[in-house]
Amino acid sequence: MSKNLTPRSQDYSKWYNELVIRADLAENSAVRGCMVIKPYGFAIWEKMQAELDRMFKETGHQNAYFPLFIPKSLFEAEEKNAEGFAKECAVVTHYRLENDPDNEGKLRVDPTARLEEELVVRPTSEAIIWNTYKGWIQSYRDLPILVNQWANVVRWEMRTRLFLRTTEFLWQEGHTAHATRDEAMAEAELMNNVYAQFAEGFMAIPVIRGIKTESERFAGAEETFCIEALMQDGKALQAGTSHFLGQNFAKAFDVKFTNKEGKLDYVWATSWGVSTRLMGALIMTHGDDKGLVLPPNLAPNQVVIVPIYRSEEQLNQIDLVAEKLMTLLRAAGHSVKYDNRDTYRPGAKFAQYELQGVPLRIAIGPKDLENGTVEVARRDELSKQIIAIDSVVETVSMLLDEIQKNLYERALNFRDDHITEVDDFDTFKSVLEEKTGFISAHWDGTAETEEKIKELTKATIRCIPIDEEAKPGSCVYTGNPSERRVLFAKAY
């Protein structure tokens, strides 16, 4: 990737925010830390939803829906989970407004309408779901339960960031119940793999599969699997997580079942989720200074056709050719948009579709009509070629495939160039500051060392990679024995 296409760290936040807004994906709403996802942005989210949904169904899952409000008593049942989220919960305390007698035309909260028990707006749904599952499960014959929910959740974070950490966000959360530990553990791993496959195959975002250290683990989980991605500014982003919850929630909500041997046992659980944060990952992985760059798999429009003309007569002729092309391209399974608005000039349209990241642009003008050609431009490389009109379908199919692959390869090369093996702490610090990215280093396995390194460098252990062979060594900070290298990085 050429350097001038890579927004660098210092301007990155600004670039990111501007790109998001300029690309017409989302904007800040009037509500603190919340975002309005605009139609084009939502179209991308819908593509992601559709593919994830397909993958979930393929692995035997079903969708369901649970309430937004969680009674406080249910929420606090699983102690660690409750504690972990306590500081970021929106809480409903009243259910009625009334006219304010001291302030004409204004409303106030009716003090007599206080709820007997407060309702927590879900930051995640384990509590309400496990309280429900309790009534669904008696026997091993009722298991497994493999349910997913598409929902919004609210986490009142101190600091928000468009897409990456909004107060309200959209996500899916899977919640499964199993008869055995092994089966639940296998489910958690399976779903982490589904996420990895989705990120890499569909979004062209290379990820590292790993497990979280105890201090980075989901509150209430016994093991957290994750996929970690690297953004162009050298910071890591947790792109998805899948948790093995053990029997913690079953015990907290008293979910027991009779097993094959006729004995009572607690149910084993998993939960897993990805969110609109993935759209942030998309922007920050593939975007350049001209705007978004969308992998063909999730582009709402894979191809846009722009007519170039002077007279109305010319436009009419191009219309005919364009209509024919659209029919052919659609028949080949590609999504195509024909932009024959006469209110904008071609150059403006080109710029607009580059901003939106449309993978391929076809321009047709009078010269093309004469020569039987079209101009095809690809967004990822910003290159153009003239091709014969008869070969359009074939070329488009080929190019879309190539762009999907190229985006992944490009991001993978960048990511791999930014994984540095480091064995001493001075190098650790300098690599972190100057080169950025992941640092593969030995760690003595203690939370104290992890904390100390975080304090000194702001880097955290992103994960213990699953796909890398464990080789012993000595801790980069304490020099104590280490079983294996782990990945450190500054993270969003």
Added chain:
RNA sequence: CGGGAUGUGGCGCAGUCCGGUUAGCGCACACGGCUGGGGGCCGUGGGGUCGCAGGUUCAAAUCCUGUCAUCCCGACCA
């Protein structure tokens, strides 16, 4: 919640230090003409209680006090 910064037409900004004509500029918008293979040009025009509330002053976008919001850096986190 601590540190820093910023609030001026739809968007991006100048003006604020050092108070003083009718508050400017770019983009966008509307109309007209010329244009037309990468965000066109020229002309004309519409649009602003300068975040909000007090105060100082003959006079406040500008100074003072308070307040709200946003952004960045921390702590927290998908």
